[in-house]
Amino acid sequence: MSDRRRINGPAGTTYPAVFVNPNQSGKSQPKRSRKPNELRKIFLQVGVIPSASGSAYLELESQPNKTTFVSASSTIKLSCSVQGPKPLPRTASFSPNLQMTASVKFAPFATRNRLGYIRDSTEKDLGLHLENALKGAIIPDRWPKSAIDVAVTVLEGEDDQETGDRIAGLGLFNMLAGCINVAMAAIADARLDCLDLLAAGVGAIILGPDMKPVRVLDPAAIEHPEMLSSCLVGYLPSRDEIVELWCNDSGSTQAGDNDLGYEELVDSAVAAARGAQTVLKEVLLESLTQNHAPSKKLTNESTKDVEMIG
Template sequence: MSDRRRLNGPAGTTSPPVFTPSTGSAISPQYRSRKPNELRKIFLQTGVVPSATGSAYLELESPPRSRSTVLNTSSTIKLSCSVHGPKPLPRTASFSPNLQLSASVKFAPFATRNRQGYVRDSTERDIGMHLENALKGVIIPDRWPKSAIDIAVTVLEGEDDQIDGDRIVGVGLVNMLAGCINVSMAALADARVDCLDLLAAGVGAIVAGPEKPLRILDPASIEHEAILASCLVGYLPSRDELVEVWTNGSSSTQGANAGISFDEMLDSAVAAARGAQTVIKEVLVEALTKTKGGTKKLSHDHMNDVEMKT
């Protein structure tokens, strides 16, 4: 009879694990199979959360892996967004002539290589702040006085960055913010919230090429050896305005040496935003067509009650 007060080892013999020696980087970069101006395929769908006023789901295509790596790396992004409101503020709140917007981003515990906690950290608060600033530039706030709207984005899978020693380099967070802006805009449109324009976000970057740095659209960290600079924009196509700009890297130094200026990298990000806006527009038009065709979402008043039997 075994002793239940102890943790008994295995009955047979075991072999120690053998690990592959690391080369200093957890992610093994692979060659980019896409053209410099080609975007990854985007899957977007609205109306995925019935209990929310508006919702959307966004997923980016994952490039094929050309070589095996020690760690299971991810180069795709999966986001879910739900919009609650506009809803009235509590009676104890002071009068506000404009809509009170609140946007938050939360990583699922299994979203990244390192398990995330249940309390929002500085990265999630930073991305949520940039998302809120971008959405404030497109929503018409004076349509709903003394009202509030809550936008919650859940990151189901995040893009991994390259690791250079103790420093994280790449565009994983920048691509994630762009995806958050796009999925939030689709969810706002699904909630029938009045906006100035159809907001879209895109990322442009300067990467190290075989001879000289190149200017590309929609970069992925796993596809490049080194990303010198990156730029994200929140773009309003009809008004030709920018509501959000986020740059990373030494674009002035590297761009000057390569003949690529910051304005050119900014134009690449705007071109990527135009491509994402095309996808958002097609998805919303398709959803509107289905709604007019009679496939409306059933409300709780029209649902049949289920009788529970013992």
């Protein structure tokens, strides 16, 4: 029996028709217009959900090459809310440390193919990696018998541009890096004590024009259809410590005279994390300055009595 109270949207999305120049045959793939060590621009804002203890919104977009006719974009839009610290239920056992739960949920319209409302294996894996990364930054013994809930909502994801399949591969790494960054901004907005400002970055090794391996920072799935290996790290800059590491096909590149190895791959991801941490720091300092700005004192002219004429 169908649900008459809910009108479900279409299973997929459609794109407007694009008229290609007759002299240009086939469909060309957008190429990377950024330098190998250049990151994508990050838009970050904290305090977007007033009812939450801390919240943040992150948007990461890569502009495709205008000379191509691929009707696709590489955009990541994430929203995070932090509830707590709040006391544990009376029925729960005593815990000297803070109990944290992190979850990642895709909106039904986040990818090209419409998603369901029940969490699947991809969302559970992202939530598990996110929780492990945040546990390495938070000081848990400051809040005994307490708990916090970190919920990240994916409003738009970086999926496979050709087939429209679920997020996988490099898009999954970029998604997890964005989740870690937006969750750290929300935790800092909630005034929770941490060891350092956690940041995540993605690095990859691709084949250059001369068919030699080249490492790039913050790769986008739409810009690099094929790559040798990729890596994601959760990094604490002040402590020079890695709390989360996830590599894909790192064994395809062997260290040698002309090849890049595992250490270069991790170093590229760490460099991307340092760039993201710079944005996090600036946004949090700006938010702290605005919230604690001194109030304007009343001048003598504004405090003078006003004579009412009847």
